[in-house]
Amino acid sequence: VALKHEAALIANNLTSYQKMIYSGDPTNAIKNLLQSDIRIFIIVRIGSMEDTGKRFGCVLKQLGAYGPKYFWIQVGLPFTTTHFEGSCPDSDRAESLEGSIETDTAVMDPALIETRIGPAGKTLPELYRQFLIEYPARLADARMKTIRGFDLRFDSVMSAALALNQTLQSWNYSDEMQLGNSSFKAELMKNILKLDFIGLSGRVVFDSNGDRTSVVMIYQLR
Numbered sequence: 001v002a003l004k005h006e007a008a009l010i011a012n013n014l015t016s017y018q019k020m021i022y023s024g025d026p027t028n029a030i031k032n033l034l035q036s037d038i039r040i041f042i043i044v045r046i047g048s049m050e051d052t053g054k055r056f057g058c059v060l061k062q063l064g065a066y067g068p069k070y071f072w073i074q075v076g077l078p079f080t081t082t083h084f085e086g087s088c089p090d091s092d093r094a095e096s097l098e099g100s101i102e103t104d105t106a107v108m109d110p111a112l113i114e115t116r117i118g119p120a121g122k123t124l125p126e127l128y129r130q131f132l133i134e135y136p137a138r139l140a141d142a143r144m145k146t147i148r149g150f151d152l153r154f155d156s157v158m159s160a161a162l163a164l165n166q167t168l169q170s171w172n173y174s175d176e177m178q179l180g181n182s183s184f185k186a187e188l189m190k191n192i193l194k195l196d197f198i199g200l201s202g203r204v205v206f207d208s209n210g211d212r213t214s215v216v217m218i219y220q221l222r
Contacts, residue, residue: 155204
């Protein structure tokens with residue numbers, strides 16, 4: 001993902017000065033960037049992978065890397081409004097992320113959540129409740145503690161099922177199937193690119209590279 005964003009910057013005559021990678025704790029990465037006197041930052045972030053006590057907004061507050069001198073653009077699903085036990089106060093994160101820009105492809109519109117009927121004939125809350133009843137052990141997964149993102153995971157599985165179903169119609173079921181067969185994989189990819197259905201997360205359609213096309217929300221935290 002980060003490489004694609006960098007390529008887009010270059011295409012628009014913008015050059016990234018320095019790149020850092022972190023896992024769990026972003027403290028050292030942010031410190032190194034601050035030492036280079038960088039003021040505009042683009043971060044590709046997965047909030048659920050960060051250490052509870054070292055969430056991105058908390059570290060910004062600790063290091064003082066916020067305010068009018070710094071500008072942060074967050075890409076992905078940063079879980080900015082989600083509270084985690086053991087994290088810093090929500091007020092600290094609100095202060096450190098004030099004015100930052102976020103992009104999100106999974107805008108959880110309450111009206112759509114409650115009313116949109118997906119390909120399984122049920123709404124997102126109905127499927128989420130059914131999933132937790134059938135697979136209670138998955139509650140141990142931090143990503144399953146909230147309904148957020150469940151629509152995307154469901155539509156990913158549905159996409160695979162629909163493409164596989166279409167592909168298998170072109171193959172002889174009586175023969176042993178070799179999923180690693182290059183012809184089978186090519187046919188599967190072709191059928192993925194043909195998909196176009198209304199899922200729990202909205203319309204599901206892919207571009208020529210196999211990336212899902214979707215509406216992106218860009219908003220500033222205030």
